[in-house]
Amino acid sequence: MTLAARPWLEQIAPYRPGRHAASADGSLASNESAIGASPSIIAAVTAAAQRSQFYPDPLADELRSELAALHGVDPDQILVGNGSDELIFLLALAYLTGGGHVVCADPAYRIDEISTVVVGGRLTQVPLKDWTHDLQTMATVEADIAYVVNPHNPTGTVRSHADIEQFARESRAGLIVVDEAYIDFTDDPAARTAMDLVATGRVAVLRTFSKVHGLAGLRVGYLVAPLEVIATLRKIRAPFSVGVLAQSAAVAALRHPEHRDAVVGHTVRVRTEVAGLFERAGYEVVESQANFVLVVAPDEQDLVERLYTHGVSVRPGSSLGLPGTVRVSVPSDRGLELLDHALAGDLHVPALSGR
Template identity: 60%
Template sequence: MTLAPRPWILDVPPYVPGVPGGDEDGSLASNESPLGASPEVGVSIAKAVDNIHRYPDPLATELRAALAAHHGVRPEQILVGNGSDELIMLLAIGYLAQGGQVVCAEPAYRIDEISTQLVGGTVHGVPLVDGVHDLETMAAVEADVAYVVNPHNPTGTTRSRADVERFLRTRRARFAIVDEAYIDFCDDPAEASAIGLLPLGGFAVLRTFSKVYGLAGLRIGYLVAPAEVADVLRRVRTPFSVNALAQAGALAALRDRDHLELVRRHALAAREELTAELRAIGLAPYASQANFVLVPVPDEAAAAEHFARHEVRVRPGTALGMPGHVRISVPSARGMVRLRSAIRTLPR
């Protein structure tokens, strides 16, 4: 007798990660921070190393308290996860297993779809309109969970907070997730975020330390949710999924607001320059509020190869549900020099 996976598992297309570049300045496929983490993170992790023979705090109590104070919510409303991807998976297990229904954009952030399908749920994708969430159509779809990614990945586009509020008030889905992985790169993050709407109830906001804080390799993110949802997901998770070094690093990163502001300002300027360079050769990138720009190209594979020849790795759109596009993360200053010459010689 051989053991077979559950019949639907092999039907779920696996996640295709971005390929790192040959060096720091050429890695533009995964929306990581080109300026790295705050120097305080390393100091904090070095101290925490003394205790790695102990299990981590299962609930990341200190970090949770700091996040609760930062967002003006109660600690019971916060759940810290091994990257926000883990939290998306916990939501799927807790609320979507065995027949749950999800409504999301088409294309969606891939993990929202994959997590749903892996637990035997169904995804209803509502096509983007000009690269933007069609919240009005999504609101009319009956579902257990609605995923709104704002700014969206892979397009970088946003809907205003007023639009998100209207969606939250009118949606037929029982619960909504507003994924704000890239919110700090918006022109006005406080204005764009749905966190202030949490008193409406019935939804949660996802955040990550992987982007503006530059901690993608530590794997840490969090959910701000109604306390009863955080409590359910706490029962689903493995108790020690967030390691001690990640907790220490995230706490230091959260405290260093100057570093965050530095990364933010760099990203906004680099995004503007990247967008202008692409427009200057006649391409039409999406209006991005994230730390990347998605652009339609005449030949996706040829464009990705051309960038690679200029020592820049970008993300081919096919893996993101956008064939005929490439997604380019904002680079460092040195990366921008390479990118500029690659864009200016891009075959058209």
């Protein structure tokens, strides 16, 4: 028999990660932490490496009990994954295989789109309105899953808790998944977590340790959902997908919240400075509540290449479904200096740390 991939897979353009610049400080294309993991996380990972010969705890019990206490939910409402991306793929496998339907924004987080198409599902994408989710229109779509990314990637905009609550009441979707990868970075009091809405039985919340905790390289995220959703996903997941180092790092991150607080403080301060730099250079900037800002740039390709030449990589909006924009992750203080010089076209950039 001739081997043939499923024909619908041809629609999928392979995921293209952001490009690195010559230095870590100048690499602003992937919304990674500008500060990195805390010393207590590094110590926990180093200690956990001693247990490398053992399979990890399949359900990450220690981590789940910390998370359950943090969010005030039953540990059985939590599934830990190899990054939240794994959990998005599990949702697709369980609820969309063979023709399921997703409603999400246009643009959406790429993995929400890819995971749906991979299992033969169908997407309805609703264009943003004023750079935010058009929840009113999304609510009218009958779908198995509605994805709401709050704050939204790549714009950084938020919908208020009241808006999400109303959406959860009115949406015709079977399950509303609120992806809160960037929720830690919000300073708008209206933009609270939707974690309390999980109790309605219609809402699930996705979180990641990749952003505020600086663990993108270790791969750990989690889903808080109604019990029956977690029970279903548990049946189909690979049992050892979250490694020993990732589990230890995540537990250490939760036990040392002061590092998280410092990262949030840095991000909120530098986000404003980044916006100011671009505005002074003549660009419009979308108001962001995340660890990146979206710059309206009719000269997208030109700007991307110009900054790259000066040691700064940013993400072209056309690769994120928003041509005519660039997305810039919040940098370290040294990265901010580099960005300032790059925008000014100054080749005499300050000395930088290596990658």
